[in-house]
Amino acid sequence: MVDFSSWHGNEEQRYRLPDDDPLGILSSTRTVVQQSEHVWINPQYVEQLSEQWLQEDAGNTSIYPPLWNDLYHFYDGTERTVNWLLVLDALNFCFWPEKGQPRWSIEYCGETLNGYWAEAAALKRAVEEGILLWDAKYLSTIDSEMVAHIFRGSGIIPLFEERVAHAREVGHVLLERYDGQFVYAIEQAESSAIKLVGLLVRDFPSFRDIATYHTHAIKFLKRAQICVADLHNAFNGQQWGTFADLEQLTIFADYKLPQVLRHYHALEYDSTLAQRIDNQELLPAESEEEVEIRAATIWACELLRRMMQQHGYTMTAAEIDQRLWWMGQQLTEMRPYHRTRTIYY
Secondary structure, three states: OOOOHHHHHOHHHHOOOOOOOOOOHHHHHHHHHHHOOOEEEOHHHHHHHHHHHHHOOOOOHHHOOOOOOOOOOOOOOOHHHHHHHHHHHHOOOOOOOOOOOOOOEEEEOOEEEEHHHHHHHHHHHHHHOOOOOOOHHHHHOOOHHHHHHHOOOEOOOOOHHHHHHHHHHHHHHHHHHOOOOOHHHHHHHOOOHHHHHHHHHHHOHHHOOEEEEOOEEEEOOHHHHHHHHHHHHHOOOOHHHOOOOHHHOOOOOOOHHHHHHHHOOOEEEOHHHHHHHHOOOEOOOOOHHHHHHHHHHHHHHHHHHHHHHHOOOOOOHHHHHHHHHHHHHHOOOOOOOOEOOOOOO
């Protein structure tokens, strides 16, 4: 058993930066964690979670289904899949309903789906209906009526107009910078996940997931990073899914992961914040509390990754993200997740 006791009283040692932090996510979010007034990481419970995973044979991440599922995702192995996937992640945010309201959902292949799976299936259904979601020119002028048709179901998908704008942005940027094909951005990145994240953040404004905290710029880059991970998973690490530096990505800070980490006491909130979240009150985007939750989520998972590594189990942040996400799907008794209306997660 590795002794992490020195971490509990030595914050500098606990939050030491890795030799490489090319995206600046760990360094910028560390500033938040060290100044946080509302959210804390409990390293003892992070260690408990790592021990739980070790007992479950954490090296075998295949016990959880892959997040790329051809039943709900469009895949034909061509450039069309790559453009479709970019649309998927440009629109992958904020699926939860207002308090007391039903969730937006769709019917697909005899199933009722909500959340991310409903988004993916709706976009796949659109392709099956002949809608050219891989065509940059078509996307650049797509209208609200068509987007409403694509996401037809029970109720209206949250932040509808933002999704229309993002679909058009994908089309415009692909036409202006990449001759209509996202594969050219992937080729420019030269098999580097870090470079591709950088291109996404540079060229697509909707992917610039950077907040301000006490005048500091705090980088999260959730959807840009998950786009790269999705490419890797969709193409099984081959062709346009080949990246040599995936291990340098962080986890994808959203609203589900902190909910799971709080359930296991790895994250703790002050009483006022805890009550607001439990009452399903809105937290404004870029508020201190919201930024602190996301930053603490990234660092709790980074500590978890380091603990696993000390035990001889190498897990990427993406694998940790996937495992926590699936745990959240299986847990039936959890306190509410924090609610922030945002295009970033």
